[in-house]
Amino acid sequence: MSELLFTPEQITAIERTRAEVSQLHQLLVRYDLVVWTGGNISGRVPGTELFVIKPSGVDYPELTPESMVVCTLDGRKVAGFSGSQRNPSSDTASHAYVYRHMPDVHGVVHTHSDFATSWAARGEAIPCVLTAQADEFGGEIPVGPLALIGDEQIGRGIVDTLQGHRSRAVLMANHGVFTIGKHAREAVKAAVMVEDVARTAHYARVGGEAHRAAR
Amino acid sequence: MSELLFTPEQITAIERTRAEVSQLHQLLVRYDLVVWTGGNISGRVPGTELFVIKPSGVDYPELTPESMVVCTLDGRKVAGFSGSQRNPSSDTASHAYVYRHMPDVHGVVHTHSDFATSWAARGEAIPCVLTAQADEFGGEIPVGPLALIGDEQIGRGIVDTLQGHRSRAVLMANHGVFTIGKHAREAVKAAVMVEDVARTAHYARVGGEAHRAAR
Amino acid sequence: MSELLFTPEQITAIERTRAEVSQLHQLLVRYDLVVWTGGNISGRVPGTELFVIKPSGVDYPELTPESMVVCTLDGRKVAGFSGSQRNPSSDTASHAYVYRHMPDVHGVVHTHSDFATSWAARGEAIPCVLTAQADEFGGEIPVGPLALIGDEQIGRGIVDTLQGHRSRAVLMANHGVFTIGKHAREAVKAAVMVEDVARTAHYARVGGEAHRAAR
Amino acid sequence: MSELLFTPEQITAIERTRAEVSQLHQLLVRYDLVVWTGGNISGRVPGTELFVIKPSGVDYPELTPESMVVCTLDGRKVAGFSGSQRNPSSDTASHAYVYRHMPDVHGVVHTHSDFATSWAARGEAIPCVLTAQADEFGGEIPVGPLALIGDEQIGRGIVDTLQGHRSRAVLMANHGVFTIGKHAREAVKAAVMVEDVARTAHYARVGGEAHRAAR
Numbered sequence: 001m002s003e004l005l006f007t008p009e010q011i012t013a014i015e016r017t018r019a020e021v022s023q024l025h026q027l028l029v030r031y032d033l034v035v036w037t038g039g040n041i042s043g044r045v046p047g048t049e050l051f052v053i054k055p056s057g058v059d060y061p062e063l064t065p066e067s068m069v070v071c072t073l074d075g076r077k078v079a080g081f082s083g084s085q086r087n088p089s090s091d092t093a094s095h096a097y098v099y100r101h102m103p104d105v106h107g108v109v110h111t112h113s114d115f116a117t118s119w120a121a122r123g124e125a126i127p128c129v130l131t132a133q134a135d136e137f138g139g140e141i142p143v144g145p146l147a148l149i150g151d152e153q154i155g156r157g158i159v160d161t162l163q164g165h166r167s168r169a170v171l172m173a174n175h176g177v178f179t180i181g182k183h184a185r186e187a188v189k190a191a192v193m194v195e196d197v198a199r200t201a202h203y204a205r206v207g208g209e210a211h212r213a214a215r
Numbered sequence: 216m217s218e219l220l221f222t223p224e225q226i227t228a229i230e231r232t233r234a235e236v237s238q239l240h241q242l243l244v245r246y247d248l249v250v251w252t253g254g255n256i257s258g259r260v261p262g263t264e265l266f267v268i269k270p271s272g273v274d275y276p277e278l279t280p281e282s283m284v285v286c287t288l289d290g291r292k293v294a295g296f297s298g299s300q301r302n303p304s305s306d307t308a309s310h311a312y313v314y315r316h317m318p319d320v321h322g323v324v325h326t327h328s329d330f331a332t333s334w335a336a337r338g339e340a341i342p343c344v345l346t347a348q349a350d351e352f353g354g355e356i357p358v359g360p361l362a363l364i365g366d367e368q369i370g371r372g373i374v375d376t377l378q379g380h381r382s383r384a385v386l387m388a389n390h391g392v393f394t395i396g397k398h399a400r401e402a403v404k405a406a407v408m409v410e411d412v413a414r415t416a417h418y419a420r421v422g423g424e425a426h427r428a429a430r
Numbered sequence: 431m432s433e434l435l436f437t438p439e440q441i442t443a444i445e446r447t448r449a450e451v452s453q454l455h456q457l458l459v460r461y462d463l464v465v466w467t468g469g470n471i472s473g474r475v476p477g478t479e480l481f482v483i484k485p486s487g488v489d490y491p492e493l494t495p496e497s498m499v500v501c502t503l504d505g506r507k508v509a510g511f512s513g514s515q516r517n518p519s520s521d522t523a524s525h526a527y528v529y530r531h532m533p534d535v536h537g538v539v540h541t542h543s544d545f546a547t548s549w550a551a552r553g554e555a556i557p558c559v560l561t562a563q564a565d566e567f568g569g570e571i572p573v574g575p576l577a578l579i580g581d582e583q584i585g586r587g588i589v590d591t592l593q594g595h596r597s598r599a600v601l602m603a604n605h606g607v608f609t610i611g612k613h614a615r616e617a618v619k620a621a622v623m624v625e626d627v628a629r630t631a632h633y634a635r636v637g638g639e640a641h642r643a644a645r
Numbered sequence: 646m647s648e649l650l651f652t653p654e655q656i657t658a659i660e661r662t663r664a665e666v667s668q669l670h671q672l673l674v675r676y677d678l679v680v681w682t683g684g685n686i687s688g689r690v691p692g693t694e695l696f697v698i699k700p701s702g703v704d705y706p707e708l709t710p711e712s713m714v715v716c717t718l719d720g721r722k723v724a725g726f727s728g729s730q731r732n733p734s735s736d737t738a739s740h741a742y743v744y745r746h747m748p749d750v751h752g753v754v755h756t757h758s759d760f761a762t763s764w765a766a767r768g769e770a771i772p773c774v775l776t777a778q779a780d781e782f783g784g785e786i787p788v789g790p791l792a793l794i795g796d797e798q799i800g801r802g803i804v805d806t807l808q809g810h811r812s813r814a815v816l817m818a819n820h821g822v823f824t825i826g827k828h829a830r831e832a833v834k835a836a837v838m839v840e841d842v843a844r845t846a847h848y849a850r851v852g853g854e855a856h857r858a859a860r
Contacts, residue, residue, distance in 0.1 A: 031250060035676060035841050036834055038777070112777055112841070118848035121774040129336040131390045132253070132327055175776045189251055196250050196327070202852045203333035207417045246465060344551040346605045347468070347542055404466055411465050411542070418548030422632045461680060559766045561820045562683070562757055619681055626680050626757070633763035637847045 004078055010048050014081075017045045017184075018052050018068040024188050029060050031192045033113040040089040042071075043184035044099055044106040049073050051099055055086035073100050075152070097155025098180065102163070107184030109191040112176035115198035116141075120171035126194075126201050133197040138166030141194055146173040154178070169194040219293055225263050229296070232260045232399075233267050233283040239403050244275050246407045248328040255304040257286075258399035259314055259321040264288050266314055270301035288315050290367070312370025313395065317378070322399030324406040327391035330413035331356075335386035341409075341416050348412040353381030356409055361388040369393070384409040434508055440478050444511075447475045447614075448482050448498040454618050459490050461622045463543040470519040472501075473614035474529055474536040479503050481529055485516035503530050505582070527585025528610065532593070537614030539621040542606035545628035546571075550601035556624075556631050563627040568596030571624055576603040584608070599624040649723055655693050659726075662690045662829075663697050663713040669833050674705050676837045678758040685734040687716075688829035689744055689751040694718050696744055700731035718745050720797070742800025743825065747808070752829030754836040757821035760843035761786075765816035771839075771846050778842040783811030786839055791818040799823070814839040 006014070021043040028034045028041070037060070042053035052068045066083035075096035077088055089095075095108045111117075119126050119141075126141040128134055133141075144161040147153035158178045161170045168190040169179045177194055181187030221229070236258040243249045243256070252275070257268035267283045281298035290311035292303055304310075310323045326332075334341050334356075341356040343349055348356075359376040362368035373393045376385045383405040384394045392409055396402030436444070451473040458464045458471070467490070472483035482498045496513035505526035507518055519525075525538045541547075549556050549571075556571040558564055563571075574591040577583035588608050591600045598620040599609045607624055611617030651659070666688040673679045673686070682705070687698035697713045711728035720741035722733055734740075740753045756762075764771050764786075771786040773779055778786075789806040792798035803823045806815045813835040814824045822839055826832030 035837050112775075112845070114841070114845050115848055117775065117845045118852055121845060121849035122853040124853060129389060130327075130332065174774060192251050196329070200327070200329050200332045200336060202848060203330060203417060204336035206421055206851055207333055208337040208339060344604055345542075345547065407466050411544070414544050415542070415547045415551060418545055418632060419551035421636055422548055423552040423554060559819060560757075560762065622681050626759070630757070630759050630762045630766060633760060633847060634766035636851055637763055638767040638769060 004072075004080075006048070010045075013045050013047050014050065014052065014070060015065065017043045018070070019065040021052050021054075021184055022063050022065045022068050024184055025054060025060060025063050027188050027192070028109075028111060031195070033111040033191060033195055034060065035112075039111040040091055040095075040109075041184055041188065042089075042092075042095045042099075042108045045070075046106075050078065051095065053092055053095055054089050055083075056089050058086065071096065091154065093152040094155030094158065094178075097152040098158055101155075101159045102180065104182060105180045105187075107181040107187035109179045109181075109184075109187040110176065111191055111195075113191070113195040113198075115202050116169075116171060116177045116194050117175075118202065119143075119198055120176060121174055123173045125171070126198055129201055129204055130197055132193070133201075136190070136193045136197070137169060141167050141169050141171060141197070144170045144172045144178075146175070219287075219295075221263070225260070228260050228262050229265065229267065229285060230280065232258045233285070234280040236267050236269075236399055237278050237280045237283050239399055240269060240275060240278050242403050242407070243324075243326060246410070248326040248406060248410055249275065250327075254326040255306055255310075255324075256399055256403065257304075257307075257310045257314075257323045260285075261321075265293065266310065268307055268310055269304050270298075271304050273301065286311065306369065308367040309370030309373065309393075312367040313373055313393075316370075316374045317395065319397065320395045320402075322396040322402035324394045324396075324399075324402040325391065326406055326410075328406070328410040328413075330417050331384075331386060331392045331410050332390075333417065334358075334413055335391060336389055338388045340386070341413055344416055344419055345412055347408070348416075351405070351408045351412070352384060356382050356384050356386060356412070359385045359387045359393075361390070434502075434510075436478070440475075443475050443477050444480065444482065444500060445495065447473045448500070449495040451482050451484075451614055452493050452495045452498050454614055455484060455490060455493050457618050457622070458539075458541060461625070463541040463621060463625055464490065465542075469541040470521055470525075470539075471614055471618065472519075472522075472525045472529075472538045475500075476536075480508065481525065483518050483522055483525055485513075486519050488516065501526065521584065523582040524585030524588065524608075527582040528588055531585075531589045532610065534612060535610045535617075537611040537617035539609045539611075539614075539617040540606065541621055541625075543621070543625040543628075545632050546599075546601060546607045546624050547605075548632065549573075549628055550606060551604055553603045555601070556628055559631055559634055560627055562623070563631075566620070566623045567599060567627075571597050571599050571601060571627070574600045574602045574608075576605070649717075649725075651693070655690070658692050659690050659695065659697065659715060660710065662688050663715070664710040666697050666699075666829055667708050667710045667713050669829055670699060670705060670708050672833050672837070673754075673756060676840070678756040678836060678840055679705065680757075684756040685736055685740075685754075686829055686833065687734075687737075687740045687744075687753045690715075691751075695723065696740065698733050698737055698740055700728075701734050703731065716741065736799065738797040739800030739803065739823075742797040743803055743823075746800075746804045747825065749827065750825045750832075752826040752832035754824045754826075754829075754832040755821065756836055756840075758836070758840040758843075760847050761814075761816060761822045761839050762820075763847065764788075764843055765821060766819055768818045770816070771843055774846055774849055775842055777838070778846075781835070781838045782814060782842075786812050786814050786816060786842070789815045789817045789823075791820070 037057050040054040042051050044051045055067050069088035070078040070081050075093040125143050128139045144157040147157045179187045179190035255269040257266050259266045284303035285293040285296050290308040340358050343354045359372040362372045394402045394405035470484040472481050474481045499518035500508040500511050505523040555573050558569045574587040577587045609617045609620035685699040687696050689696045714733040715723040715726050720738040770788050773784045789802040792802045824832045824835035
């Protein structure tokens with residue numbers, strides 16, 4: 001845990017990002033993408049080498065701007081902010097890895113949303129059968145490697161898969177979904193949309209097995 | 216963007232239609248037919264050559280009567296109304312095409328609702344296996360062509376498919392659902408019902424593959 | 431529409447039943463068993479030859495005790511009650527048929543709930559694979575005949591199927607579900623439970639096709 | 646029904662447990678794990694030979710701390726507490742059996758949640774295809790025996806299956822789910838998570854039948 005010094009402008013940017021990222025978590029609940037304390041969102045703080053992320057083990061209705069944990073880009077928690085007794089999400093090292101290696105990414109979202117995760121459980125990319133998927137992701141949603149939770153392995157898998165890919169979402173094998181965005185809200189939109197296309201593509205395939213040849 | 220002149224009666228009709236169409240959008244949320252800013256409803260303004268439609272990129276809880284965009288029947292936005300800084304939905308040209316070619320249609324709805332869109336992804340009409348579908352749509356729900364978003368191609372596909380057809384809903388291939396109605400509320404009802412019958416028909420088929428012969 | 435005379439006790443019983451039946455409709459919404467204005471509940475009025483039923487074409491949030499329509503056991507609406515400008519549900523003749531032929535039935539519920547209706551669409555009884563179904567329905571949920579809407583044909587199908595059967599629910603072929611009960615609340619419980627067992631039995635079969643032999 | 650004497654500290658512990666267990670029931674509703682009055686939660690009272698459990702036949706919105714029934718570890722209701730006119734859940738003997746035979750268990754939850762119960766209906770363990778399942782349950786979710794409701798048979802099946810097993814959840818054949826925890830909240834978390842992994846594993850299998858070989 002490091003203690004750092006900031007300009008008033010940086011403090012304002014940190015607090016604004018904490019408020020924004022805190023509120024975005026409610027969209028994960030509204031769109032039914034998370035259960036219990038699972039899932040997390042982070043956002044890079046403009047004009048700093050920091051990002052803010054959901055604390056570990058806190059229930060969604062209890063999340064507040066003050067409970068968002070401020071971290072350096074190597075994934076260490078920054079002391080001195082209100083609510084800083086909380087530990088950051090166990091996925092923090094992976095979020096940090098993404099921010100270090102993808103400078104245009106300013107938001108990262110992680111969920112185990114049901115349908116997208118069912119494709120991830122098979123290690124199967126979501127084929128592009130919908131114009132909405134083409135618009136949002138540029139084509140199929142790719143699969144990333146099976147990686148251990150807790151260190152930056154997952155982050156490396158995300159970067160290796162999405163670097164140079166048109167998709168802003170990756171299905172981490174046997175695990176769940178990570179999405180990135182130019183800002184945190186865009187990453188949340190990608191998390192919402194990947195579940196939506198995963199669900200429709202699932203129904204399309206399951207409902208039509210017997211009729212595929214006919215098309 | 217054109218500036219036009221209206222009688223007081225026309226202004227009243229425009230504002231009434233904006234209020235009605237704005238409120239109907241909440242039914243798309245209530246029945247879980249849309250995510251994020253996807254989907255849209257439009258309504259023809261009685262006694263005018265105009266219709267009103269959802270603005271582009273606005274989240275459902277933020278929609279208000281003032282945010283509904285007023286358009287001419289060739290799909291151009293009419294200036295001078297409060298909230299007119301918003302652009303109309305990217306599907307506006309297609310809604311306009313429908314209003315020009317189907318004079319009895321006074322409401323159009325578009326969604327990517329999950330089950331109906333899964334039939335659309337296969338390019339497969341929904342067979343009529345339910346009395347509710349027979350009552351509401353007169354038989355099967357037809358499939359329309361794959362068409363590009365942004366110009367009136369989709370509108371032409373809707374008109375070509377539904378002209379003379381008993382169904383008020385069409386599954387646009389690999390895209391989603393469009394419904395029409397004698398007024399906007401009737402088109403919304405069709406959007407709700409087509410998802411309901413698509414879901415039941417999906418379960419009926421998937422659950423019974425092994426048992427079909429037995430019937 | 432007939433005008434009749436009642437004792438004060440009968441008037442009290444009528445108003446109590448209207449309030450109860452009106453409120454029970456909200457459970458159909460809470461358990462996601464109905465869309466738009468579909469579905470209906472009726473309840474026999476104790477100490478009279480009457481029952482009350484949902485009006486036709488009214489949206490669920492708008493239902494009030496006063497909007498419940500009072501009917502004779504031959505399915506005619508009784509004039510003179512507040513809100514009596516509404517027509518009773520189009521299924522009224524069938525509810526009336528049930529009340530005339532099954533004197534112990536005091537409540538009838540009709541829905542097109544998704545999973546139960548998907549079994550009905552195949553004309554296939556729900557096999558008893560759950561202890562909850564055995565407890566609630568005594569075994570499988572039977573299928574009734576395909577019948578036209580609007581006259582008492584459906585009622586006859588319900589009575590013919592459930593008379594002497596342990597189940598309080600019947601799947602009307604290609605149509606939907608009807609349930610009966612010793613009071614309206616019991617019929618609502620059966621409507622909730624039949625959808626629950628239909629859903630679980632559906633998933634059990636679909637998920638296990640490849641593994642059935644192993645059991 | 647027995648009348649017993651307690652220290653003030655014990656009374657405080659009882660009331661605290663009743664409040665906690667009462668409130669936890671709302672999570673079963675929030676996560677859509679129960680319908681009607683089905684399902685139940687119990688919690689062991691620290692410093693006593695007692696546990697508290699949901700009353701039989703009470704609707705979820707009506708549950709209060711006072712309605713929670715206080716029981717001895719042989720499953721008999723303790724008289725004298727407010728609300729004690731209610732009978733305890735019909736699963737009480739089985740909860741008691743678990744508390745007697747598993748001293749580290751302080752919470753037990755029972756549901757018929759849809760997807761987990763569909764695996765139970767097939768008598769098939771949920772294979773471990775997700776890192777979240779490995780984290781939460783240590784591997785596959787086992788199946789317990791088919792047992793009669795009402796006496797302690799179910800409790801014996803739970804203990805026989807989970808004793809020495811890493812999973813805190815068991816699928817009771819053709820019945821539903823039981824989960825245990827070091828406290829009631831942990832058992833509720835297991836009930837939420839088992840449905841989540843059951844759902845994802847279901848979709849993963851159903852969606853991929855045709856593609857399994859390719860992996």
